[in-house]
Amino acid sequence: MTSDSPQKLSLFALTAMVVGSMIGAGIFSLPRTFGNATGPFGAIIAWCIAGTGMYMLARVFQSLAERKPELDAGVFAYAKAGFGDYPGFLSAFGYWIGSCIGNVSYWVLIKSTLGLFFPVFGDGNTIVAIIVASVGIWIFHFTILRGVQQAAFINTVVTVAKIVPIITFILILIVMFKADMFSVNFWGGVGMPESRIFDQVRATMLVTVFVFLGIEGASNYSRYATKRSDVGTATILGFIGVTALMVLVSLLPYSVMARADIAALGQPSMAGVLEAVVGHWGAIFISVGVIISVLGAYLAWSLVCAEVLFIAARNEDMPKVFATENPNRVPAAALWLTNSVVQLFVISTYWSRDAFALMLSLTSAMSLIPYLFVAAYGVTLARRGETYEIKPQERQRDLIIAGVAAVYTLFMIAAGGLKFVLLSALLYAPGTLLYFWARREQRKAVFNTSVDWLIFAAAAIGCIAALIGLASGYITI
Template sequence: MAGSEIHDKTDISGKLSLPILTAMVVGSMVGSGIFSLPRTFGLATGPFGAIIAWIIAGGGMYMLARVFQFLAQRKPELDAGVYAYAKAGFGDYPGFLSALGYWIGSCIGNVSYWVLIKSTLGAFFPVFGDGNTVVAILVASVGIWLFHFMILRGIQQAAFINTVVTIAKIVPILVFILIMFIAFRADMFSANFWGGVDMPEASLFQQVRATMLVTVFVFLGIEGASVYSRHARSRKDVGTATLIGFAAVLCLMVLVTLLPYAVLPRAEIAEMRQPSMAAVLEAVVGRWGAIFVSVGLLVSVLGAYLAWSLICAEVLSIAAKTDDMPRVFARENANGVPAAALWATNIVVQVFVITTYWSSDAFALMLNLTSVMALVPFLLVAGYGVLMVRQGDSYVGQPAEQRRDLIFAAIALAYTVFLIFAAGLEFLVLSAVLYGPGTLLYLWARREQGKPGLFGRMIDYVIFALAVLGCVLGIWWLATGYITI
C-alpha cells in the first residue's frame, strides 16, 4: 500500500523526488535535539550568547551545506556523499575513517533517541527513570528490532513513512513556538539577555563554546539528501533539498532556543528535566503542554530514528560495494535493502543501549559523542571541497563560480576545525577508542582484495598510530576515572 503511494512522488524508476529528499533532510535533522535545546542552552548561556552561537553554527553549517550542494552538482559520480568525498580527496584509509566515524556516530545518535524516548516516558511512568533503567533498556531493545524488520521490507516504503512522520512531528513544534510568542514578556527576555541571575559567571567565548557540540548534533542530517544521492531523480535536487531543509530547520532551532528566555528565568530553564521543551510548555500552560510536546517528541524521535537507520545502513553498504568495508556488508535482500549492513547497525545500537545502564547522564554523553564522531567526516568533506575547487577541473570558464565556491569551502573548513577545538580533548580521545579498533574492518577489506601490507601509504600508518595512541589513552582515562561516562 505504501509503495503505491510513494510511487506518485517519484519517477517511473522509483527515484526520490525533491519533496521526498527535502523531507529526508528535515526528518533527519528534527529529532531529539530540538526538544532538548531550552535546557541545554539555558545551562550554557543567555539570549545574547545564544544568538552569537547560532550565528556561528548557522553560518558554518550553511557553508557546509553549500559545499554539499556544489559537490553534488560537480561530482555526480560520487554517490555516497560524506564517505565518497573523503576518499576522493584524501585516499582509502581517511575515506574509510570517514565512513566508520559517520556510521558509528549515527548509531550512537540512534541510541540517544531511545534514551530520550524513555526519559520522556519517565516523566509519566517512573519505571523508565531518565531513560537508562533496566525496563527502559528492555523496551528500547524491543523497539530497535521492530524497526529493523520494518526497514527490511524496503527503503522506498520506509522513506514514505518518514515523509509522513516529518509532516506530523512539525505541528507540536509550531504550536510551542506560537504559544511562546503569545506568552512573550519583554522584561523577562531583557533580564535574561546578558546571562540572567543566579547563574555562574563565564566569558562569552566559554558560553558559545559550551553550545557548539549540541549545535552539531541538531544539524546532523544536513547531509541526508547527499547520502541518498544515488536514489535521487535529479542530482540538482540533492543540493536544493539540502538548502531548503537547512533553512527551515535553522529557523525552528533559533526560535525554540530563544523564546523560552522570554517566559521563564534562565536559572529555572537550566534546571528543567529533559525534554526541556515539554517542561517549558508545562510551566506556561499546565500539564497538557507537557503531554502535547511529549507526544510530538515521541513521533519526532521515532521518525528520526527511522531516517538514521536508513542512513547508517546505506553508508556501510556503499563502503562495502567500493571495497572499503568487508564485502559482507554489501549484501542486499530481495527488497533491495542492505540487510547485512542493517543487521550490523542495529547490533551496534543494541550494544550501546545496554551500556547506558552505567552512564550517569546517558543522553548528554550520547549527544556529545555523536557530534564528535561527525566532526572528522565533516572536516574531510570541507577539505575535499577546498581541494576540488582549487584544482578547477569542473570550473573551466567559470572563474566567478570558482571564487564563490572556494570561499564557501574555506569557511566550512575553518568552522569544522573550530568545532574540533570546541569539542575538547576528552571527547576526541573517546572517539579514538572507537576509531582505533574499527580499523580492523579496513584491514579485513584489504585482505579480501589481496592488497599487500596493512596500509597503502606511509601517511596512513601515521594516522593509524595516532588513532591507536588516542585509543590507549582513552581506555586508560576511563579505567582510572579521569573520564567518566
C-alpha cells in the first residue's frame, strides 16, 4: 500500500486494522506465560497496570491523530517532529526491526503448533522447523511482490476468522468454570516456586506489551482514513475489545487447571487448556485458529514493515533506495530487506532455549522506544500549549494522560530488565549505519546536536556490553 493509493478506509476497516494487528501470536500464548509467572491475583494487577498504561497511550495516539493530522507517516513521525532527525530515525528503525522480530515469533508459533502433532517441529526451532519457516517466508515475499496490497480487506477477513476460536475458547471455559479451582490458584497455587507479588507481576510485563503491539494499527494507515477522526475512534474501540479478550484468555484457565499444569503446557498453550477441558478436538480447533491468525497477522505485519521503511525513506529518514516501488506498486527494496532480516532471525532461533519467549520479549523491548517517543511528544505539545489555542481547557488533561503514558513506557523498559536493554542496543547501534547512509546521500551532517551524539554513544556502549555479555555467557538467549 503506498501513499499514492486512492483507497479509503472506513471506521470498521480501521478498527479491524487495530484488532487484526493486536491479535496475532501473543494471545494464544497467554495461559502458559501467565501460569509461569503468577496466579490470578498477580494477573489482575498486571492487567490493571498494562491496561491503564496502554489506554493512556491509546489516548495519546487519538489526540495526536486529531491535533497533528499532517503527521500521517505512522508512529515514528512524532519522534522526528518532536525531537529531531536521529530520534526520528531510531523510532522508525526500532519500530521496523521490532516488527520484523515479531514476524519471527509468528513462524516459531506456527511450527510449535505443528509440533503438537508432528514432533519433528519440536518447539518451533528445530532444523526442519527453520527450513519450513524459511520456505514460508519467501513464498509470502514473492506473493506480495506480485501485488498483494489490499491489506485492509485481507486483514478484515482474517480478523473475523481468527476471533471465532478465541470466543469459543472463552465461552467453553466460562461454562466449565470451577470456583474452587480458581480459588486454589488465586494467590499463586501449589507446586510453584514462592515469589513476591512484585516479581510475579514484573515477569508478565513484557508479554503484556507484546500483546498490545498493534494498538497503533490505525495510525499507521491514517492517511487512508475516510475521516481523520475515525483514526482515534478505531484505536480506542480496538483497544477495549482486544483487552477484554486478553484478560479473559489469561484468567479463565486458572478455573479449569492447576497453575503448575498450565505452566507446563507447550505453546500455543490455549490449545493445551482446551484439550484438557474438552478433549483432543479442542487442541485441533485452537491450532487451526492459531495458524489462520498468525498467517494473517504475518501478511499484515509484512506489509506494515515494508510500509515503515518505504515511508521513512520518503521522509529522508532512511536511504532513498527503500522509497522505490516495483511495477506492481509494492515497495520491493523495503520488502527484500525486511524478509532478509526475518530470515536471519529465524535461523538464529536454532540456538535459543525458548525461541518464542525470546522473540516475544525482544519485540516488546524494541517497540517500547517508539512508544516512548510518542508519549513524550504528547507531553511536549501539552506543555507548550501547541494546538490548544481553540480548546485550552483540554491541555491539562492531555498533559496528565501523556505523562502517565510516558511513565508507564519507562516502567516497562525497566521491568524488562538490563538484558533486553542491551540486546536492543545490539540492534540499534549497527542499525545506525542506515542513518549514516541516508545522511550521506542528502549531504547533511550525520548528527545535528550534542544530544544526538549522546544517544548514539549510549547505543554503541550498550552494543559493546551486549557483545561482551553474550560472549561471556552473562546474557543468554
